[in-house]
Amino acid sequence: MEAVNIDGFNTRAIHAGQEPDPLTGAVVPPIYQVSTYAQDGVGGLRGGYEYSRSANPTRTALQECMAALEAPGIDTARAMAFASGLAAEDTLIRTVLKPGDHAVLPNDAYGGTYRLFKKVAEPWGIQTTPADITNPEAIAAAIAPNTKLVWIETPTNPLLNVGDIAAIAEVAHAKGALLVVDNTFASPYLQQPLLLGADVVIHSTTKYLGGHSDVVGGALVVKDAELAEQLAYHQNAMGAIAGPFDSWLVLRGIKTLGVRMDRHNSNAHDVVNFLTAHDGVSAVLWPGLESHPNHDVAKKQMSGFGGMVSFRVKKGEQAALDICANTTVFTLGESLGGVESLIEHPGRMTHASVAGSPLEVPSDLVRLSVGIENSEDIIADLEKAMTQALG
Template sequence: MPMTKDFPGFSTRAIHAGQEADPRTGAVVPPIYATSTYKQDGVGGMREGYEYSRTKNPTRRALEECLAALEEGRHGFAFASGMAAEDTLLRTVCQPGDHVVIPGDAYGGTFRLFDKVATRWGLNYTPAKSSDVDGVLAAITPNTKIVWVETPTNPLLNITDIAAVAAVAHQAGAILVVDNTFASPYLQQPLVLGADVVVHSTTKYVGGHSDVVGGALVVNDDVLAEGLAFHSNSMGAISGPFDAWLTLRGAKTLGVRMDRHCDNAEKIVGWLGQREEVAEIFYPGLETHPGHDIAVKQMRRFGGMVSFRMADGEDAALRVCNSAELFTLGESLGGVESLIEHPGRMTHASAAGSPLEVPSDLVRLSVGIEDVEDLIADLARAFG
């Protein structure tokens, strides 16, 4: 990774890691290697290890090197989606009869993977409030292989002390997996804090433009990396070259975008705090947030995600979601455009009726990088 050794700044790595100029043409942007196979110089004579694009592709490799550099990790893996990354990780680390501790307010898709898919091949799980280190410890069993956390969580933005939970997991012989999607590697680097694996839906902030679906894993351990490489190739849920190229293009501007996301979110939180219709705001930048002090310690800033509860209940939450115009009603998050959603009926519908069910009066915002005055005006109209 030329240059990044001598210039370790985040945005320098985002622009240069894995992205050296093409040695033949001098092109500064890595090309899209739209190929399924590669010519070999004699039987077994692969060029730089390339034989088949499910196993290895230069465009995907550029993205993987960049993501590893951004997370201060040694090995990166790019997948077709965040869920593909999670599934590959589980099948690499776990076997039937093993146990995983998951967040008590996990993303609905993650919960569905554990509850509806992984349990069918014999994996057990226990939800625990990962902001409570003692609660995580109590949920660990002799068969626990993974402690899985999101920080901030989706959608209630709870904060986990990564270093403290890493110590608890390691003492029990488990690994710590951190879903870093909400924070992005610009705001938080879990491997530095003791995590073993970082998971991303690169669809979100890393890609940043709502035009590509992808996922990633970043690790330091060489043995684990070897297992992930084997399962990635064997299961085949890898990122295609065009998707990898789009994600890599988005990663270049991650730092500047995240600063604007944070600026806008902080101003919207301030506005929400003055509205009597709002019963509760979930944002780790608030000094009243129970995880604020930990967030200050382990995050650069507090992110672009904001959730709040409406004082008048579910009908009021639905009315705000349906009335917003500049805030697009839609699932996903992390794009340059602002989104609004009702988690209970949208992204977290799969958790309905379970211990992970989210409040029905909850509204989630993915605050984009538009002019914040326009965003506040749109919310004001939606509130009525």
């Protein structure tokens, strides 16, 4: 039979790693809710499966699909699925760094990533320096002789700054460091950092990949075979794996990633148009705006600008908190990337752990995860909440 063309992103999302089940023909990979596997004589493994921490067919399907989305055409690419984004990050840190090593961190990032480095990795002996990810020269200046890792998020959480992945990869590689890109906000549908020179992509699959606010998970994707081998070893040795049901949920979410992201993009654009015209707003942060300081970089490396929008409220922190408390279609809550719209106050919620650090966020900032509802309904909800809060 002739090979079927699975070059398109949506085709890969639906088929990569997801052949019909060999036993029954089930068209989606079953949830192999199992811990161990019968062996045909000692060491006689069926399909390489021995124990589900080491490998599980549902997790394998997710991992193969993720590698095909983040690194199409790169045969050595490999993905590993974890119990959470932070579990993926921790496994990465303890695989590529050892006490005495140094990492350059983003000066604007998910607070939990910063907390993991400051509170867990630093006491273990890792040194860190935050640097401005929008300025490759600032990153170069932060690199020390013992720097092994340059870590960026792009777009950043919650300020939606954008770093030039290709330029930063060059800077990192020139000094012998690996470049890690947290691709959670963009998802592989909008941006594929490994194709731009990054060495490792990390994801909180809890977000756009899962897409339905019903699972917590993480992933690492790499293209170098040796690094993949080391990470896979640690995935098993440290054990922070994604379980079968969670793997299945993320894989199901991925099938609709492309159609969801198109809708997140266009709804976010509508919300941004509303916010930029609102006189209670002092700044709208979204890389799709031509006035965004990194718009040109975003246009170059992303195929859409995503569903995350932040804005600053002229009247200050209390007004920002009041807006968050007054929406009904937007749910007040942490997390992002689900089909439903979410609103939050980063300073008091997702980024409370970075208060007093170089990553502290403005207190008048509101972050929106724009969902895929009808845009007129989410805008009407925001308008009502802003009128109530701002008078």
